[in-house]
Amino acid sequence: MALPVSGVPTTEAPAAQAPAAHGLARIGRAVRLNRKATVGSVLLLIFILIALFPGVIAHDSPTQDAYAPQLGVSTAHLLGTNHYGQDLFAQLVYGTRNVLIIAFVVGLATTMIAVLIGVAAAYLGGMADSSLNVVTDVLLVIPIFPLLIVIAAYAHGGTTLVLIAAITLTSWSYTARQLRSQALTLRRRDFLEAARVRGERALYIIVVELIPTMTSLLVAAFLTNALYAVLFASSLQFIGLGDPNTVSWGTTLYWAQNNAALQTGQPLWAIAPGACIAVLGAAFALLNYAFDEIGNPALRPVRKVRQKKEGSQQRAEK
Amino acid sequence: MLEVSGLTVDYVLDRGNVRAVDDVSFTVGRGEFLGIVGESGCGKSTLLFAVAQLLAPPAAVAAGTVTFEGTNLVGLTDEQLSAMRWRDMSLVMQSAMNALNPVTSIGAQFKDAMRAHGKFTGEEIAARSAEVLTMVGIDPVHLRSYPHQLSGGMRQRSMIAMAMLFTPDLIIMDEPTSALDVVAQRSLMVQIKELQLEFGFAVIFVTHDMSLISHFSDRLMVMYAGQVAEFGATKSIFDRPLHPYTKGLLEAFPSIRGPRVPLKGIPGNPPDLSRVPSGCRFRPRCPYAIDKCAELTPELYPLDGDLVRCLRRADGSLAS
Amino acid sequence: MTDDLPRTQLLKAEHLTRHFKIGGTLSRRTLHAVDDVSFAIGEREIVALAGESGSGKSTIARMLAQVYKPTSGEVFFEGKPLSSMTSRQEKLRYSGLVPMVFQDPFSSINPVFRVQHGVLRCLKLHRPSLSAAQRLEEAARVFEVVGLNPDMLQRFPYELSGGQRQRVGFAQALAMRPKLILADEPVSMLDVSIRIGLLNLMAKLRDEEGASILYITHDIASARYVADRLIVMYAGHIAETGPIEDVLSHPRHPYTQLLLSAVPDPRAPLSVAAETDRGEPPRVIDPAPGCLFRWRCPLAIDTCAQVTPVLAELRPAAPAGGSGGVVPPGKHLAACHVAQTSPEEVKAFS
Numbered sequence: 001m002a003l004p005v006s007g008v009p010t011t012e013a014p015a016a017q018a019p020a021a022h023g024l025a026r027i028g029r030a031v032r033l034n035r036k037a038t039v040g041s042v043l044l045l046i047f048i049l050i051a052l053f054p055g056v057i058a059h060d061s062p063t064q065d066a067y068a069p070q071l072g073v074s075t076a077h078l079l080g081t082n083h084y085g086q087d088l089f090a091q092l093v094y095g096t097r098n099v100l101i102i103a104f105v106v107g108l109a110t111t112m113i114a115v116l117i118g119v120a121a122a123y124l125g126g127m128a129d130s131s132l133n134v135v136t137d138v139l140l141v142i143p144i145f146p147l148l149i150v151i152a153a154y155a156h157g158g159t160t161l162v163l164i165a166a167i168t169l170t171s172w173s174y175t176a177r178q179l180r181s182q183a184l185t186l187r188r189r190d191f192l193e194a195a196r197v198r199g200e201r202a203l204y205i206i207v208v209e210l211i212p213t214m215t216s217l218l219v220a221a222f223l224t225n226a227l228y229a230v231l232f233a234s235s236l237q238f239i240g241l242g243d244p245n246t247v248s249w250g251t252t253l254y255w256a257q258n259n260a261a262l263q264t265g266q267p268l269w270a271i272a273p274g275a276c277i278a279v280l281g282a283a284f285a286l287l288n289y290a291f292d293e294i295g296n297p298a299l300r301p302v303r304k305v306r307q308k309k310e311g312s313q314q315r316a317e318k
Numbered sequence: 319m320l321e322v323s324g325l326t327v328d329y330v331l332d333r334g335n336v337r338a339v340d341d342v343s344f345t346v347g348r349g350e351f352l353g354i355v356g357e358s359g360c361g362k363s364t365l366l367f368a369v370a371q372l373l374a375p376p377a378a379v380a381a382g383t384v385t386f387e388g389t390n391l392v393g394l395t396d397e398q399l400s401a402m403r404w405r406d407m408s409l410v411m412q413s414a415m416n417a418l419n420p421v422t423s424i425g426a427q428f429k430d431a432m433r434a435h436g437k438f439t440g441e442e443i444a445a446r447s448a449e450v451l452t453m454v455g456i457d458p459v460h461l462r463s464y465p466h467q468l469s470g471g472m473r474q475r476s477m478i479a480m481a482m483l484f485t486p487d488l489i490i491m492d493e494p495t496s497a498l499d500v501v502a503q504r505s506l507m508v509q510i511k512e513l514q515l516e517f518g519f520a521v522i523f524v525t526h527d528m529s530l531i532s533h534f535s536d537r538l539m540v541m542y543a544g545q546v547a548e549f550g551a552t553k554s555i556f557d558r559p560l561h562p563y564t565k566g567l568l569e570a571f572p573s574i575r576g577p578r579v580p581l582k583g584i585p586g587n588p589p590d591l592s593r594v595p596s597g598c599r600f601r602p603r604c605p606y607a608i609d610k611c612a613e614l615t616p617e618l619y620p621l622d623g624d625l626v627r628c629l630r631r632a633d634g635s636l637a638s
Numbered sequence: 639m640t641d642d643l644p645r646t647q648l649l650k651a652e653h654l655t656r657h658f659k660i661g662g663t664l665s666r667r668t669l670h671a672v673d674d675v676s677f678a679i680g681e682r683e684i685v686a687l688a689g690e691s692g693s694g695k696s697t698i699a700r701m702l703a704q705v706y707k708p709t710s711g712e713v714f715f716e717g718k719p720l721s722s723m724t725s726r727q728e729k730l731r732y733s734g735l736v737p738m739v740f741q742d743p744f745s746s747i748n749p750v751f752r753v754q755h756g757v758l759r760c761l762k763l764h765r766p767s768l769s770a771a772q773r774l775e776e777a778a779r780v781f782e783v784v785g786l787n788p789d790m791l792q793r794f795p796y797e798l799s800g801g802q803r804q805r806v807g808f809a810q811a812l813a814m815r816p817k818l819i820l821a822d823e824p825v826s827m828l829d830v831s832i833r834i835g836l837l838n839l840m841a842k843l844r845d846e847e848g849a850s851i852l853y854i855t856h857d858i859a860s861a862r863y864v865a866d867r868l869i870v871m872y873a874g875h876i877a878e879t880g881p882i883e884d885v886l887s888h889p890r891h892p893y894t895q896l897l898l899s900a901v902p903d904p905r906a907p908l909s910v911a912a913e914t915d916r917g918e919p920p921r922v923i924d925p926a927p928g929c930l931f932r933w934r935c936p937l938a939i940d941t942c943a944q945v946t947p948v949l950a951e952l953r954p955a956a957p958a959g960g961s962g963g964v965v966p967p968g969k970h971l972a973a974c975h976v977a978q979t980s981p982e983e984v985k986a987f988s
Contacts, residue, residue: 033332190740190741190745191749191756193705194738194746194807195748195759196705197703197733197737198734198737198756198760198764198810198814199730199733199763199764200759200763209748212748212750212751213748215750357829357830357831357832358800500856500857500900500901500902501690501900503900503902504899504900505900526829526830527830527902528904529902532904533902533904567830568904570830570831572862572863573903573905574858574859574862574886574898574901575905578862578863578883582834582838583834583835584831585835587832
């Protein structure tokens with residue numbers, strides 16, 4: 001029956017006469033209209049460009065200690081140099097690539113594992129559900145950071161690959177739980193039963209019919225996991241469990257800490273990478289909110305409604 | 319008692335305003351049973367919520383007044399409205415399962431409702447709750463029950479009981495029977511009518527099923543695409559439908575008795591309210607439409623004691 | 639007992655029963671959704687399965703669609719029992735010959751794909767000999783048959799109205815060249831003026847495409863409009879069955895009479911029979927023998943509390959006329975002790 005109050009009045013008539021622009025075009029339009037999405041995507045785009053073309057922006061090598069140490073901010077060194085005479089700005093610019101790789105790969109891998117396990121558990125039910133749940137719950141209960149420390153230490157200091165594997169392994173269970181709950185509510189939808197009744201196999205239904213209806217959830221899961229990957233990876237690198245020779249924001253922080261940067265009057269060394277992490281995190285978070293709003297119109301900010309003067313002088317509630 | 323005049327409701331959307339209710343006027347006298355009939359998208363539910371002042375953004379009243387017992391409700395603040403709500407006017411929603419709180423008992427919800435609109439002692443609340451449940455034919459022992467423990471019919475009845483806690487002058491009902499089976503539906507309708515005759519409140523009853531209220535309403539308002547298409551005494555509308563849409567609706571009900579005849583229904587679909595047709599909104603689906611119908615927008619014309627929004631009826635070119 | 643049909647029997651259900659365990663894992667209570675139901679469906683006929691919610695009609699549909707397995711009893715399709723269909727091949731063939739159309743037009747089509755998706759999948763699965771181009775042609779053809787413009791194939795579900803979406807559901811069923819379509823309340827969520835179009839479509843599918851339809855509904859008036867035979871269900875049992883005109887003009891089971899009296903008909907004066915009845919169909923949990931309608935029945939006698947009534951013929955059916963000449967002369971059966979033992983018709987509810 002028709003929605004009475006908030007929400008578009010449903011009509012029996014078709015919503016548009018021409019086939020609507022779908023897929024990417026719709027997302028593009030939605031991103032332009034939503035302020036959070038625009039800011040978030042612009043920020044992310046900047047970081048991606050920096051990661052792809054570091055040499056264009058930073059002219060110095062990040063690892064060569066070619067300069068006098070502890071220089072202040074100047075036009076030659078936008079963020080000064082560190083204790084070893086390395087250009088800080090170059091370090092951050094070149095480090096972006098490592099951070100983004102970790103973020104995207106972990107985000108993708110975690111989401112994919114979580115989807116397979118969570119959605120399959122929800123759809124198949126019964127024994128399959130129970131056994132998959134046991135695995136998920138065990139991993140869920142173990143605290144992530146201590147586990148990460150153990151794994152990274154066991155691997156004798158993490159190369160980027162080890163970091164990615166460790167974070168993925170410990171993060172997928174939370175998302176799997178979430179996606180399982182969502183899939184459970186979607187399982188009852190008639191079109192899934194219709195697919196079953198027309199003779200589709202279970203795997204087909206899960207992958208082709210069910211998962212595509214969960215795209216907004218999957219995007220949210222990806223963004224959340226990417227965000228946490230950045231934070232976890234940087235934290236691990238900061239406490240020394242990453243490879244200290246990798247150029248990354250977390251390792252820059254590690255060296256800053258090792259050389260007591262804040263206390264010895266080189267605050268930028270510690271603050272700048274932290275700020276980068278914060279801004280990238282904010283970009284992911286903004287995009288997450290934005291996709292929530294795009295996917296669920298009820299969450300969008302509402303505009304004031306002005307009434308015609310002949311009826312009443314009152315302005316409607318916001 | 320209730321006078322709605324020129325009520326217009328707009329939904330403010332990204333792609334422009336959609337006028338869900340367009341210049342609707344009607345009155346409801348004391349103890350009167352008014353039926354509002356229309357299909358999905360005709361604006362009847364929006365109209366109801368506008369009268370009860372329950373619209374939320376993006377919907378808002380764009381024009382018109384709703385005068386209830388002398389006061390214009392449009393533009394009142396929440397405090398002013400809550401003095402009147404439930405005591406003088408109450409609302410029964412479409413699906414009890416959505417309107418009732420699933421985690422509290424019926425009795426607790428009655429208590430909430432009473433406390434929200436007045437100061438009462440525990441005994442007064444218990445006594446009144448038991449009284450209204452008995453009125454609708456439910457054993458008061460069910461005050462302790464949770465909504466899922468009651469059948470669909472009983473849930474709807476308890477919604478009506480809740481609406482009657484303060485014996486209001488007007489009860490607005492939004493398709494209260496549409497989730498029920500036919501026998502429960504009939505018995506609920508009869509119950510509502512009995513209560514109405516006994517306690518003398520007025521009822522505005524919104525439904526998409528004309529045949530359902532044919533025996534119960536005094537007057538009937540047929541809505542189409544946000545406007546009033548026809549308005550008059552129930553009996554005269556059923557005996558002699560004036561608007562081609564009303565005629566089409568009546569003929570879309572297959573009958574249990576009488577000969578089996580093939581029916582046609584009304585071809586096409588109701589219009590998209592963001593793009594209404596020029597002239598008469600029903601014109602694309604009307605078997606009697608002529609050129610004039612696309613050029614002029616019909617007003618409500620009085621005819622034989624009813625009001626009808628049809629050019630050809632107004633100028634007499636369409637014989638009954 | 640089944641009513642005999644001179645026509646080829648397409649589907650026969652014998653003593654179909656379905657129970658569900660309810661309560662926790664330790665509970666032994668069972669819900670008797672369907673109990674000992676037997677009926678048959680012939681070729682080229684529309685059988686209406688009518689009843690209120692909880693009567694078991696949807697469960698029967700799902701047993702016929704092989705979504706549930708019967709707790710006991712058997713379904714025969716073209717003579718073969720469903721339980722003997724164990725291979726995927728056999729099950730696939732059956733699901734193409736006996737497809738289902740669902741009730742809710744807003745959730746029965748996957749919203750992320752174009753509307754052609756379901757039809758094309760049906761064709762791919764059930765008519766594998768067709769090439770991709772032939773599939774598109776066939777999709778366009780079935781769309782036309784159900785009254786949709788073929789260029790709607792490219793639309794998305796949100797662009798279609800409820801009535802159009804239900805037509806898509808019928809198109810999907812039609813694409814598989816079905817013998818029997820299980821239509822689970824296909825019009826109850828549509829506006830009244832749109833329903834007639836869909837009902838007319840169902841009659842057309844019977845007449846022109848040669849499909850039988852099991853039309854599940856709680857709306858007797860629409861059943862009368864389109865169906866040839868009627869099965870009335872109450873609390874998991876069949877209360878009455880027979881040619882539809884016969885059953886509606888001479889209802890013998892008190893429940894059928896109650897249903898008929900409750901149907902709103904603006905052309906008839908208000909019947910007061912249903913006033914005292916609260917309209918509460920029972921949830922049948924671990925029932926004792928006896929007629930389940932007896933608490934609401936003004937005619938109940940002692941036997942009703944002791945012996946569960948079975949379907950029995952009450953009087954020979956006269957061929958009812960006036961429905962296009964295609965009327966199966968079937969028998970009119972009712973499961974009521976009083977109706978079976980009394981020589982003339984008794985009215986419980988007028």
